[in-house]
Amino acid sequence: MQTILDSLREAIKLLATFDPELLEIIGRSLQVTLAALLISTVIGLPFGAALGMARRVPARAGVMATLYTGMALPPVVVGLFVYLLLSRAGPLSMLDWLFTPAAMISAQVIIALPLVTGLTVAAVGGVDTDLRLQVRALGATGWQTALVVMAEARVGVLVAVAAAFGAIISEVGAVMLVGGNIAGKTRVLTTAIVLETRKGEFALALALGMVLLLLAFIANGLLIRFGRDIGMER
Amino acid sequence: MHSVIANLIPWDMLFSLDRVSKEYNSRKVLDIDHLTIERGEVLAIVGPNGAGKSTLLRLLNFLEPPSSGAIYFDRRLVPARVPLALRRRVTTVFQRTQLLSRSVTANVAFGLQLRDRDAPGLAAAALERVGLADMAHAPARKLSGGEMQRVALARAFVLQPDALLLDEPTANLDPHNVSLIERVIAEQNEAHGTTIVLVTHNIFQARRIAHRCGLLLEGQLVEVTNVETFFSSPQDARTSAFVGGKMVY
DSSP: OHHHHHHHHHHHHHHHTTOHHHHHHHHHHHHHHHHHHHHHHHHHHHHHHHHHHOSOOTTHHHHHHHHHHHHTOOHHHHHHHHHHHHSTTSTTGGGOOTTSHHHHHHHHHHHHHHHHHHHHHHHHHTSOHHHHHHHHHTTOOHHHHHHHHHHHTHHHHHHHHHHHHHHHHTOOHHHHHHHOOOTTTTOOHHHHHHHHHHTTOHHHHHHHHHHHHHHHHHHHHHHHHHHHHTSSOO | OHHHHHHHSOTTEEEEEEEEEEEETTEEEEEEEEEEEETTOEEEEEOOTTSSHHHHHHHHTTSSOOSEEEEEETTEEOOSSOOHHHHTTEEEEOSSOOOOSSBHHHHHHHHHHHTTOOOHHHHHHHHHHTTOGGGTTSBGGGSOHHHHHHHHHHHHHTTOOSEEEEESTTTTOOHHHHHHHHHHHHHHHHHHOOEEEEEESOHHHHHHHOSEEEEEETTEEEEEEEHHHHHHSOSSHHHHHHHTTOOOO
């Protein structure tokens, strides 16, 4: 109990004093996570929507099984895979991304993309097919119909984005492997927590954990607010 | 050949169907030898479940192409790839009301927005007509079944289509809503000359609203004639049985 109270005090102190190192770690965590989320969303939303709305998809069962398997990918395995691709002997070594934020973003995209896509497929597939027919009967083009379906599935789509955000901001295995937890370069909140725990600085580690939770809370709050804004009053 | 046929179609025919069939998975669900629908008429199509009534409406709204045969609209052959402008001249209100999770006004204005047309005044007027002016800002999906169907009708009316297709517009509604909906449908036809094709199980409703009535059985049109003849002296024994309530289906 004392450790938890100490960590709470430490977290407040760190935030209140605008600890430059903490701010830098928070900034990088957000930079890596939001970049990976943006890429995953830009690719995953249209792909998931198309898959959810398409009447016939060749090998649909195989595609969906692959997607759902992707949703269960262990981050450390993703990290290992990206590490091997980017390492000196790997096929993508010329990018020189290993132990850089670019490598961390790549790994997180691999983790987030199946989540965004798979949950978008489910959300869009949940929209009544008769609604699509009605929208077309009212004179909508194919694109307009797709946008209406996405709007109707917005709660599920937002859940997809929120789930992906939650998965990658709290992820440690992949970013540790491909980022290397280098201070001032690739250290993010989760890798910093691991480091402080190993050093026995439990209060600081817990404080960082609380900061992480706070960030997730704020991000999800913003998503919910956004969901409300695009809700009824249109 | 099709252009020759098109020239033979009288100017007052909005739809003309020539040997139209529709198959799903090699099963023929609609097989109409000939059907014409006049401009400004109310045509009721009655028949049991699975007779192909809803399929017919989908073909008339150009939402699906026929498996064979030709559909003429406004004396022109409807091509396989239907131009958007043509599709927008017809609209359907389906049996299961499909409203968007938006306000009532946003739902009514939806079709207008698709066409980049000014919405608020028109939507308000359409809501007034269906008696829902005071519900304009309510969430559409929170309304009762009857109110939702009236919103769906207002959403269709506001587009001023050449043809309005109604699939069981009053199924499962209370008498008050049935009467109100029948009144606004008749108004739309009389005041705006909108051609209306009404699909219904309710032969009494068909008799009240329609100018002509047709019986569809197992995908085939048994008889299409004016309402008086259809109900009083039908030519086909199956029509007699259907309107006399003797057809068990």
